[in-house]
Amino acid sequence: MESNPLKCQSVEALTEKKIIIMNTSTTKSDYLLLFRGNMWDRGLSPEQLQKVVSDWFAWFERLKEEGKCAGGHPLEKEGKIVSGKQGRTVADGPFAESKEAVGGYFYLQVGDIDEAIEIARQCPGLEYGAVVEVRPVAEICAVKQRAEELSAGRVAEATA
């Protein structure tokens, strides 16, 4: 086994890589905050709307300044829905007022999901019925990827 230079090298490479991966994963992970519901703000009074606008803007700015938020956007209410094989069906939508509709998102880069949840809790719309969904952005696992490359290499060797 030890005579296999490829293996030795790869273990070294793997360990090295792993440390890097560990480093990035312990410092930052990515999360999406999805702001759901397109009805909660309808009945707010002008005074309440002004307060939520100001608070929400300040919240977004602060998160960006603290390096916890890489960006975010509102979503237009209406778009197109493409479905069917080869996208045969293109429809307008979604129009419906619903609790599920996504009105906007923040892209967070924070330590862990607890921190992301803590940030979601600060959403100024919660008081009035907005719902925030916290979704971890799936990482492509570098270890697994490397292992797959290696095994592919061995298969290639064996078949050579």
Next chain:
Amino acid sequence: MADHLFRHEAAKLVSVLTGIFGIDRLQFAEDVVQESLVRALRTWPYMGIPKNPAAWLTQTAKNLALDLIRREKLFRDKEPEIVAFLDQWPSDAAADESPMFENEIRDGRLRLMFTCCHPLIPQEAQTALALKTLCGFGVAEIAKAFLTSEAAIAKRLTRARQKIRDLQIPFKIPAGKELSSRLEGVLQTLYLLFNEGYKASSGDHLIKEELCQEAIRLGALLAEHPSGNQPRTHALVALMLLNAARLPARTDSEGNILRLKEQDRSTWNQAMIARGMLHLGESAAGEGLTPYHLQAGIAACHCAASDYESTDWSQILLLYDRLMELDDSPVVALNRAVAVANVHGPKAGIEAVEAIQNGSQLNSYYLLYAVLGEFEKQLNHFQAAIDNFRKALELTELTSEQLFLSKRLQDSEERNLRSVA
């Protein structure tokens, strides 16, 4: 962003749009404006707050209105006219300085004021509608101010809009003879709005303060307009300013009620007092003397006194005497009795209370017993004072008033014990 910017812009836009769409489409104007504010909420947090938020809201409201009008064909043959008007409506920063639009906005507001305060609309619906459309308050906020349910307020608003449609109440500033009586109605509603905010009753404290501010703001708008610029309008604005200026001193930091004697006069708002005095001066222009004039005069006497001892009670009593000639309601008479006691002593005060015409109307009014208790106490009739304070306590449900009265009661009880011993 300026405080209350959304509320004030909403009110302004509703009145301008109503001018364009017609008063029967008041609800449509309100919906368009609400939607513009909601759009601001959905985009500003990300794009930042525009340099000129008012212009952004105006532009959005205009676009929304144009979209809806074209798509839904809401106005049939009136459509080209309305679209043309909206198209030429400037929404950039220059809009506020454009003289034509300034007049348009100013007139729109006054027209809406006269419409909301039309005598054919029940009084309580008038105030609700004024708060909604002229001040930009939400239904929940109005409900809080009036200590009633949101459903009740929503119903009042619907009824008021219905009345406007059914009775075809015109959206215009009345002229000639009609102006005088209609102006009276507007002043009356503003006065009620102010009192609703001013009276030390329960309800959301902040909203109450805003009611006072709004009544003053609308009154000032009215006073600036050629149709509203009349002595009695100035008198009302003066009365509101001179009373509101002293609001901060009415309670201590814990919300306890303070007597005039105990108030820290350095917390009175001098800028408001100055404005109030200016309006009071303007109010003296004509011949007519209204209750607003006299009440403003009484408030001015208090404002002019640097401490309680230097209050000109003789002048105040004189003003109350004249007020009684115009309005001999028992509540005014009770207030007058306080002035009487300050000029002629507590015994004369009690006599003045006993002489109140139709005084039985005050039988369940806690303030009657609070005032009597105070007079009796000054006369060292502690047992009588105790009885009156107890009665007053039974008649109020407000914690702040109960607390105040309990202290007066306790004080009388202690003195009573000492005098007996």
